[in-house]
Amino acid sequence: MIGLLIVSHSGQAAAGIREIAMEMGGDEETIAAVGGDPDGGIGTSIDEIQAALSDLLEATDGVVVLVDLGSAVMNAETAIEMVEADTDAEIEIADAPIVEGALNAAASATSPKATVESVRESAEEARDISKL
Amino acid sequence: MDETRQREALLEAIENIADRIDEEREYLTELDSAIGDADHGANLNRGFKAVMEKLEAMDDDADVQEIAKTVGMTLVSEVGGAAGPLYGGSAMTASTELEDGITTESSVAFAEAFLEKLQDRGDARVGDKTMVDAITPAVHTYKKSIEQDDLPPLEALAKAVDAAERGVEFTVPIRASKGRASFLGWRSTGHQDPGATSTLFMLEEILAVAEQYLEGDTDVDAASPTIPDEEPEEE
Numbered sequence: 001m002i003g004l005l006i007v008s009h010s011g012q013a014a015a016g017i018r019e020i021a022m023e024m025g026g027d028e029e030t031i032a033a034v035g036g037d038p039d040g041g042i043g044t045s046i047d048e049i050q051a052a053l054s055d056l057l058e059a060t061d062g063v064v065v066l067v068d069l070g071s072a073v074m075n076a077e078t079a080i081e082m083v084e085a086d087t088d089a090e091i092e093i094a095d096a097p098i099v100e101g102a103l104n105a106a107a108s109a110t111s112p113k114a115t116v117e118s119v120r121e122s123a124e125e126a127r128d129i130s131k132l
Numbered sequence: 133m134d135e136t137r138q139r140e141a142l143l144e145a146i147e148n149i150a151d152r153i154d155e156e157r158e159y160l161t162e163l164d165s166a167i168g169d170a171d172h173g174a175n176l177n178r179g180f181k182a183v184m185e186k187l188e189a190m191d192d193d194a195d196v197q198e199i200a201k202t203v204g205m206t207l208v209s210e211v212g213g214a215a216g217p218l219y220g221g222s223a224m225t226a227s228t229e230l231e232d233g234i235t236t237e238s239s240v241a242f243a244e245a246f247l248e249k250l251q252d253r254g255d256a257r258v259g260d261k262t263m264v265d266a267i268t269p270a271v272h273t274y275k276k277s278i279e280q281d282d283l284p285p286l287e288a289l290a291k292a293v294d295a296a297e298r299g300v301e302f303t304v305p306i307r308a309s310k311g312r313a314s315f316l317g318w319r320s321t322g323h324q325d326p327g328a329t330s331t332l333f334m335l336e337e338i339l340a341v342a343e344q345y346l347e348g349d350t351d352v353d354a355a356s357p358t359i360p361d362e363e364p365e366e367e
Binding site: 042047 | 169171175178208209210211212213214216217218220221253254311312
């Protein structure tokens with residue numbers, strides 16, 4: 001099973017996106033969401049991302065991370081490096097729009113053949129989704 | 133300079149940086165509110181407050197490498213914005229260069245490792261209107277002054293601070309292509325970059341401490357003179 005982590009500058013946004021993604025599959029143990037800086041303001045926290053990744057890896061074989069803006073990307077990268085130092089599991093960030101990417105990834109992660117790479121690629125296909 | 137004095141100088145530099153960030157918090161926030169999300173001052177200040185608490189609780193026998201690494205890790209955990217992984221992550225990575233203490237050689241290695249990690253993590257180049265615009269010329273100038281021009285570390289550091297200052301000025305007219313400011317497009321021109329500015333403040337504090345510890349000390353142990361602080365100690 002491949003896990004998903006939604007990382008947004010807002011904890012509420014992350015939780016909401018997670019809620020939407022869970023319509024496509026996944027459960028409490030395989031889709032997680034974090035957001036907000038260490039004081040609860042707008043931002044992201046490396047420690048929280050790191051903790052969420054470690055929790056997800058208890059129930060999954062690898063994780064695809066969906067991120068929103070700027071520092072969320074850097075904080076996710078830093079957290080991944082720290083978690084990867086203690087595990088062989090694969091963790092990748094998807095270069096995708098966060099909501100659409102999360103939906104695609106959640107659907108793709110339900111496949112028994114899903115890999116971190118296949119789930120990340122599905123998320124990235126969302127870049128081409130046209131709304132109008 | 134012996135180990136104890138290196139340690140003393142490093143701690144003093146970090147404390148002065150923390151104080152400077154606290155003093156300049158509102159100014160940094162003002163710069164950031166023009167082109168970013170107005171959190172740079174508050175984020176860095178929160179980070180350095182946590183750093184000071186960590187260092188106060190630290191063992192007296194911690195070496196400079198451990199101190200630099202702790203500063204980096206604390207910034208990574210506490211800052212919350214992009215400055216955390218940029219300053220903190222780079223300091224963590226570069227701290228390994230201080231294994232044998234702070235020497236002229238290890239300070240150059242630290243500076244280079246810091247810059248490499250910073251550019252890699254932020255995926256930013258000179259001209260993107262980021263802290264890279266201040267730190268790149270500073271590190272290059274420091275390295276060149278020591279390795280090619282054979283200047284004593286203190287003079288090299290003073291030249292590096294000058295270079296950083298010009299780098300900060302350079303961020304004013306250019307358009308941002310990284311970070312939140314890039315969403316503004318041409319409207320980001322005419323504003324000084326807050327990240328480059330905080331980098332300069334940190335370098336200035338390092339230079340001030342270096343002056344205090346190295347003044348008149350520059351030709352002692354010419355083969356491997358030590359300096360109290362590695363270049364981009366802006367962790």
